Amino acid sequence: MNKISLKDEILAKARKELDKDILDFINESLQKEHPESFLIAVLHKVQEKYGYLSKDHLQAVAYLMNIPAAKVSGVASFYHLFHLKPKGKFVVSVCLGTACFVKGAEKLAKKFKEELGVDLGQTTTDGRFTLVNTRCLGMCAMAPVVKVAEDIHSKVTPDQVPALLEKYSQKS
Numbered sequence: 001m002n003k004i005s006l007k008d009e010i011l012a013k014a015r016k017e018l019d020k021d022i023l024d025f026i027n028e029s030l031q032k033e034h035p036e037s038f039l040i041a042v043l044h045k046v047q048e049k050y051g052y053l054s055k056d057h058l059q060a061v062a063y064l065m066n067i068p069a070a071k072v073s074g075v076a077s078f079y080h081l082f083h084l085k086p087k088g089k090f091v092v093s094v095c096l097g098t099a100c101f102v103k104g105a106e107k108l109a110k111k112f113k114e115e116l117g118v119d120l121g122q123t124t125t126d127g128r129f130t131l132v133n134t135r136c137l138g139m140c141a142m143a144p145v146v147k148v149a150e151d152i153h154s155k156v157t158p159d160q161v162p163a164l165l166e167k168y169s170q171k172s
């Protein structure tokens with residue numbers, strides 16, 4: 001097998017990892033003056049589509065954008081908004097924006113960590129919950145705010161955390 005066909009094979013494999021819309025977006029960015037400046041936007045699109053960024057996704061993006069794989073992985077792991085593992089059934093987002101922080105969101109996040117036995121950005125071993133922090137959810141008057149899946153919970157106190165999680169433990 002010569003060098004060119006090996007490269008073609010790798011690119012073909014990379015294309016199979018990603019959805020057509022993402023491939024189109026990558027192709028468009030490759031026409032621009034600084035294609036690498038679209039890396040974060042591409043990673044957002046991949047995460048939006050698949051829920052997280054797998055090693056294969058990152059490798060595919062690296063090949064198709066002609067950016068070193070180490071750089072793509074570095075960017076993906078640097079930004080806390082990117083998930084490198086599949087998310088749990090319910091994503092618990094604790095707002096750590098200023099208003100929520102002032103109203104005790106840090107203690108709330110600590111309680112969620114204790115109850116779930118995971119750190120921020122991690123998923124429980126049963127795959128049910130992923131705990132993340134988020135910036136302002138635009139509901140500062142109801143601080144501290146926690147979003148679970150699509151539900152907003154306001155003025156949450158640490159002692160309400162076990163019951164709140166229990167509610168979602170029972171949900172199918």
Ligand code: FES
Nearest residue numbers: 097100136137139
């Ligand atoms: S700071 Fe939490 S909702 Fe605005």
